Amino acid sequence: MDISDEALCRRVAERDEAAFDALVERYQARAYRLAWSILRDAEEARDVSQEAFIRLFQAAGSFGGRSRFSTWFYRLLVNLCLDQRRKTRWWRQIFTGADGARGGETERGDTVLDRQPAPTTDPIDSLDRERAADRLWAAVGTLSPQQRAVVILQAQEELSTKEIATILKCSEPTVRVHLHRALVTLRRTMGNG
Amino acid sequence: MDDMDTRHPETDLIAYLSNELGPAERDAVARHLDGCASCRETAAAFRELRAGLARSSAPPVQWPRYRAELRARLEARVDRRRAWWRHPLPVAVSAGVATALVTVALLAPSAWRDDRRPRLAENLNGFEEAMLGTRLDLLREYTVVEHLDLLENLDVIRQLDGLTGSRES
Numbered sequence: 001m002d003i004s005d006e007a008l009c010r011r012v013a014e015r016d017e018a019a020f021d022a023l024v025e026r027y028q029a030r031a032y033r034l035a036w037s038i039l040r041d042a043e044e045a046r047d048v049s050q051e052a053f054i055r056l057f058q059a060a061g062s063f064g065g066r067s068r069f070s071t072w073f074y075r076l077l078v079n080l081c082l083d084q085r086r087k088t089r090w091w092r093q094i095f096t097g098a099d100g101a102r103g104g105e106t107e108r109g110d111t112v113l114d115r116q117p118a119p120t121t122d123p124i125d126s127l128d129r130e131r132a133a134d135r136l137w138a139a140v141g142t143l144s145p146q147q148r149a150v151v152i153l154q155a156q157e158e159l160s161t162k163e164i165a166t167i168l169k170c171s172e173p174t175v176r177v178h179l180h181r182a183l184v185t186l187r188r189t190m191g192n193g
Numbered sequence: 194m195d196d197m198d199t200r201h202p203e204t205d206l207i208a209y210l211s212n213e214l215g216p217a218e219r220d221a222v223a224r225h226l227d228g229c230a231s232c233r234e235t236a237a238a239f240r241e242l243r244a245g246l247a248r249s250s251a252p253p254v255q256w257p258r259y260r261a262e263l264r265a266r267l268e269a270r271v272d273r274r275r276a277w278w279r280h281p282l283p284v285a286v287s288a289g290v291a292t293a294l295v296t297v298a299l300l301a302p303s304a305w306r307d308d309r310r311p312r313l314a315e316n317l318n319g320f321e322e323a324m325l326g327t328r329l330d331l332l333r334e335y336t337v338v339e340h341l342d343l344l345e346n347l348d349v350i351r352q353l354d355g356l357t358g359s360r361e362s
Contacts, residue, residue, distance in 0.1 A: 024263065028256060028259060046254065046259065050266060054270060133248065151243075151246060154211070154243070155244075155247045160211070160213065176207045179204075179207045180203055183207070183238075183242055186242050
């Protein structure tokens with residue numbers, strides 16, 4: 001029988017390295033994918049997701065068990081991602097210039113490289129599907145980091161509004177507003193609305 | 194007519210699509226969707242977008258390498274923390290030297306100032322003595338100088354040096 005994430009985290013707090021390795025293996029793909037979806041940069045995503053695991057190792061003792069381990073860990077990770085966005089925003093603006101052409105609540109700090117679509121790993125995807133995914137991720141790149149985090153946590157990680165609110169430290173109605181605005185923006189950017 | 198029948202659900206539509214509404218609210222949104230083609234289109238577009246986001250994946254990663262990097266970073270971090278406790282003597286010596294330097298830096302200027310004052314006074318006294326020494330010849334003729342009237346004895350004053358020389362000889 002699999003040990004629960006919460007039990008593994010308690011073992012990590014007692015410096016059980018095997019438990020730490022087990023948690024890393026369980027969460028590495030999700031952590032990296034979530035970081036990449038928010039940061040849109042593979043190098044930064046690897047760096048930040050690894051940093052989240054290091055923080056997990058150091059702070060496992062502070063996991064009180066009031067929420068699920070995944071919520072606690074995602075909160076750690078999303079905060080690191082948002083901090084990283086804030087840190088790199090100024091030089092992104094220098095290299096890209098401050099263009100307001102994308103309008104609305106779009107973020108203006110993405111480089112051309114950032115807006116490159118994620119390469120798909122599924123060989124059976126059709127070209128049209130790839131292009132649609134490319135356009136979708138380019139559109140995601142225009143969202144604010146908070147909106148991006150909400151939409152990814154909901155669509156990819158299938159977290160509830162309550163869990164997302166806990167991760168982002170905001171109310172559930174705020175999460176729904178972020179999500180609604182993000183989807184409206186994506187729909188408009190994709191040319192469907 | 195229910196308020197939801199006329200008002201577009203917007204954020205409630207998000208909760209509806211996530212199955213997070215209570216039965217009454219859920220029925221209200223469903224009724225609205227039955228009668229509103231625009232909201233049905235929006236709901237379909239939102240579903241499609243979320244499905245697209247769920248499918249998309251990040252660039253591939255070599256997981257063994259990822260874990261090796263993570264392990265190296267973690268060990269480096271832990272080693273840095275342990276270093277304090279592993280080598281307490283050098284840390285204590287460094288701390289002692291630093292404290293001593295700070296103390297010297299704080300106390301030296303005032304000590305230097307205190308030290309300088311008597312030396313200056315000594316140097317000044319020496320200078321004054323030297324100046325007085327150059328005038329000793331004049332002081333030897335003090336009795337003459339004492340009775341001089343500047344106007345009447347101008348010639349004597351002019352010849353004081355000669356007077357001193359003649360006495361010495």
